[in-house]
Amino acid sequence: MTREKYVGSFRSRYPDLPTWDPLTFFRKMFNEQIFVVPPQFKYTMHMHSNKAPDYLIRFENMDLSQLAQDLDIQKPLPRENANPQTEVVDIAEDLYVALIDHYKVDYLLFGYRPVPYRDFMRSQEKAAAA
Structure with a gap:
């Protein structure tokens, strides 16, 4: 945008x-x-219901085996949003802190822990080099 x-x-x-x-x-x-x-936890709830979601799938491992079994899907699900770009996006530390603050409820609810800024940037560089 x-x-x-x-x-x-x-x-x-x-x-x-x-x-x-x-x-x-x-x-x-x-x-x-x-x-x-919006924070990601908003995608796990419906405004007119208290029912918990049937599945929460972490993007990091994309384990879809239980979902596929329950829905009787034989073929692997396609990966639609694969991004071939390996460019490291240089995120300034103040932006990184603002993002962590914005998504703090997600960290709490989903059991994630933010990593220190320097570790995050190192992991981005490693991922781009892979």
Whole structure:
């Protein structure tokens, strides 16, 4: 959305959108457009129900075996959003801290722990080199 070519609805609302750095983008979206980058736990609930989800699938391991068995799916599920790009995105430490703060409930509910900023950046470099 911050590229010059973007002409969607947010561009008319924020004419200076292409000039935003990542931290400005996320701060604006966190505070003004709460449905654009919501915490992930919101996808595990329905506003009109207290029923827990039947499945929670972690992207890190994508273990779909129980889901496939329960739904009688024989073929492996396709990976639709595979990204071949191996570029390391340089995330400034203040943005990293803001993201951790924004998703703090997700960390608590899903049993994740944020890693220190330097460890995170090292892991990104390793992933890009692989």
